[in-house]
Amino acid sequence: MEPDERALGNAAATVEFEHVTKRYDAGENGPGAVNDLSFVVPAGKICVLVGPSGCGKTTSLKMVNRLIEPTAGRILIDGRDISTEDPIGLRRRIGYVIQQTGLFPHQTIGENIAVVPRLLGWPASRQRERAEELLGIVGLDAARYRDRYPSQLSGGERQRVGVARALAADPPLMLMDEPFGAVDPIVREHLQNELLRVQADLAKTILFVTHDIDEAIKMGDLVAVMQNGGRLAQFAPPAELLARPASEFVARFVGADRGLKRMSLMRVRDLPLHAAVTARPGDDAADALRRITADPFPYLLLVDRSGAPIGWFDEAEIPATGTLSADAAVSMSPLFAPETTLKDALSMLLDNEVQAGIAVDRGGRVLGLVTDGDIAAAARPDGPAARPDAGA
Numbered sequence: 562m563e564p565d566e567r568a569l570g571n572a573a574a575t576v577e578f579e580h581v582t583k584r585y586d587a588g589e590n591g592p593g594a595v596n597d598l599s600f601v602v603p604a605g606k607i608c609v610l611v612g613p614s615g616c617g618k619t620t621s622l623k624m625v626n627r628l629i630e631p632t633a634g635r636i637l638i639d640g641r642d643i644s645t646e647d648p649i650g651l652r653r654r655i656g657y658v659i660q661q662t663g664l665f666p667h668q669t670i671g672e673n674i675a676v677v678p679r680l681l682g683w684p685a686s687r688q689r690e691r692a693e694e695l696l697g698i699v700g701l702d703a704a705r706y707r708d709r710y711p712s713q714l715s716g717g718e719r720q721r722v723g724v725a726r727a728l729a730a731d732p733p734l735m736l737m738d739e740p741f742g743a744v745d746p747i748v749r750e751h752l753q754n755e756l757l758r759v760q761a762d763l764a765k766t767i768l769f770v771t772h773d774i775d776e777a778i779k780m781g782d783l784v785a786v787m788q789n790g791g792r793l794a795q796f797a798p799p800a801e802l803l804a805r806p807a808s809e810f811v812a813r814f815v816g817a818d819r820g821l822k823r824m825s826l827m828r829v830r831d832l833p834l835h836a837a838v839t840a841r842p843g844d845d846a847a848d849a850l851r852r853i854t855a856d857p858f859p860y861l862l863l864v865d866r867s868g869a870p871i872g873w874f875d876e877a878e879i880p881a882t883g884t885l886s887a888d889a890a891v892s893m894s895p896l897f898a899p900e901t902t903l904k905d906a907l908s909m910l911l912d913n914e915v916q917a918g919i920a921v922d923r924g925g926r927v928l929g930l931v932t933d934g935d936i937a938a939a940a941r942p943d944g945p946a947a948r949p950d951a952g953a
């Protein structure tokens with residue numbers, strides 16, 4: 562193996578901020594751009610730094626690859642104080658996507674992506690293969706884009722190239738400063754999903770900066786909310802941030818629609834499901850009627866042999882005698898997969914003008930019922946604890 566290809570297949574890194582302070586103005590008491598910042602990002606997690614403009618996000622990120630040195634405190638990567646490391650060597654092990662993508666205008670896209678592999682002395686063929694592979698990963702056709710120049714790309718395409726470049730040497734740690742800042746909401750959504758998809762396989766440690774709280778909640782396993790003066794207002798998983806904002810500032814920053822945001826983090830599988838009263842075509846109607854009368858929910862769900870739903874019988878429409886027929890069952894409620902978000906589930910109930918949906922497994926078999934009331938209860942801060950699963 563080439564010694565400089567050791568970077569490939571690296572495990573993710575743990576990053577620790579220990580009482581990190583940065584004052585640009587000299588003097589003990591100058592205003593801090595970053596003030597006593599402490600948190601730990603476990604290996605393989607995405608930590609989002611979010612907060613208003615000027616709160617110290619970029620400064621915090623640049624201290625991790627030593628483009629800026631802290632005034633006090635230390636940063637550890639995998640337990641090692643980075644101030645004892647050679648900054649050049651350190652930077653080669655850290656992927657960095659800067660706020661304005663920063664591609665070299667006179668280099669092709671392929672050359673831009675291979676900057677770090679080139680510095681590491683990889684053979685030219687390996688550099689080229691890696692650039693092509695990464696273009697594929699970020700969803701750009703290698704044959705079309707490899708030999709173009711940055712000015713020949715759209716803003717969104719340039720941002721993908723920026724992400725590909727940061728991934729080039731397979732670094733255990735990525736720093737991303739508003740990587741999707743300069744694109745429209747639809748492209749942004751697409752790039753976010755792509756990064757989450759890639760991350761599901763790569764499991765890098767990523768420090769991701771944004772000033773957009775929705776992006777922070779979507780992308781982060783952990784979110785560090787910063788406020789002016791470079792102070793940490795709260796460090797928590799997104800669901801906890803929404804359920805229990807630590808201060809008035811955080812509550813205002815995450816917004817009045819916290820409940821709705823919580824719904825986009827929670828999934829049908831997080832809810833206790835109601836058992837449905839079911840019957841099969843050909844079953845005795847009188848027996849079905851007895852069972853449904855004993856249940857508080859006045860509907861009977863007809864299912865086929867495999868347990869997949871066919872349709873509903875209203876209690877009032879079940880014949881007193883004879884058998885149940887599939888033809889008499891009325892239209893279906895929306896079907897939810899266990900991974901359907903509560904936000905999507907609620908939207909489907911509203912669109913269908915019904916109050917209950919049917920949760921089904923991969924085989925289409927009924928798991929149970931979900932009502933609009935269940936969803937509303939879950940979205941309340943005192944509802945069942947959300948299990949955040951960003952990236953799933």
Ligand SMILES: Nc1ncnc2c1ncn2[C@@H]1O[C@H](COP(=O)(O)OP(=O)(O)OP(=O)(O)O)[C@@H](O)[C@H]1O
Binds near residue numbers: 594615621
């Ligand atoms: N080189 C510098 N010299 C002096 N002050 C600086 C310097 N760089 C940044 N600052 C100040 O430090 C504070 C934090 O800046 P930083 O760039 O980290 O903010 P940010 O959170 O990334 O903001 P934005 O969301 O606008 O990118 C700001 O008040 C800024 O004016």
Ligand SMILES: [Mg+2]
Binds near residue numbers: 618660
């Ligand atoms: Mg910034």
